[in-house]
Amino acid sequence: MPEIAEVETIKNDLISSAVFGQKIVDVKVYASTLINEEKTNFIKQIKNRYLVDVLRKGKNLIFDLDSVYLLIHLKMTGHIFLKNQKDKLEKHEHIVINFENGKKLVYYDPRRFGKLLLQKDLSILDKLGPDILSKDFVFDHFYETLKIKRKKIKTLLLDQHFIAGLGNIYVDEVLFLSKLHPGKIADTVSKKDAKNLFSSIKEITLRAIKNRGTSLGKSKSNFASIFEDFGNHQNHLLVHTKKRCPKCFLKIEKLKINQRTSHFCKNCQKL
Known part of the structure; x- marks a missing residue:
């Protein structure tokens, strides 16, 4: 299971990647059990938004999509991969986020234990203890x-x-x-x-x-x-x-x- 170092690595790479700040033009969901919204509504809330920031608390990866947040917990075998849209969809790639510049982020998870949760705020994370890299860890x-x-x-x-x-x-x-x-x-x-x-x-x-x-x-x-x-x-x-x-x-x-x-x-x- 990815821990703080692995999720921090993903976060840092995304911030410096080609999709940071880019507009989302399409979303594909092939495994609805991974999301917390009805599939059509999930796509509607993400499409045409921008990836304005990438955050992390504990093992949770957070996409700031400008007034809505996508929380991603990778659990045992979840991954986020950056690819070109022309790349063929591979087995276990369950969610695809396409960006305006021709790039895409894919959520890959053989065991499907991960979760992608749309949230209006980050209060769901208040129950967690202080993050090790935060000023609250004293x-x-x-x-x-x-x-x-x-x-x-x-x-x-x-x-x-x-x-x-x-x-x-x-x-x-x-x-x-x-x-x-x-x-x-x-x-x-x-x-x-x-x-x-x-x-x-x-x-x-x-x-x-x-x-x-x-x-x-x-x-x-x-x-x-x-x-x-x-x-x-x-x-x-x-x-x-x-x-x-x-x-x-x-x-x-x-x-x-x-x-x-x-x-x-x-x-x-x-x-």
Whole structure:
């Protein structure tokens, strides 16, 4: 599932792409289950609008279409690709947005878990916690909230109501960098360790964005940018999917927490 770094990469690429600021001249919907409006109404609300901005909160990609917003959550296998309109429609390309300059954005999703939601405002995102890259992500609030949570720290960091943007890959990386066991209970984390955790969240996120996200394989179900190239951060992962700890060289352990597999070093991340 694309996490903050992957969605930020898509956002940044779209802002610098040929479709930014362009007029939408046509929309094709081939899978109505992915949208929150009746198909005809969905198309009517988007057609003839301009892509005036591209935003992001957490894992949500947001198209500002001038007084209406298109929220896109890619879920497990969703992608946004930039193509020429003359390019042939491929399998799993379920929604196509055509622009005046001959370019198109296609929504590609083999498993169809993603959602494209038209909204008049962004209040639907108010339930999310602070985005890691926003000014609202501050240590004092982070620590205050941490100290009243009895959840395991791995589970809490995955909770988008706590902070928005992290997924399984980057939580593993963050916990390793901050030397915290994924099963540690959140309200038992000391202030010193919480500061390390807070800075590690930012550090891992910025590293992954610099490396244009993580692609754990070469199939089309793995993350790819709008240009259909893979990320590079998989070459810089510390523990997620790794066999040996990069510090002590002991075997990386696996632990199921709330149905999610955690990768950690039992020597460097003691419970």
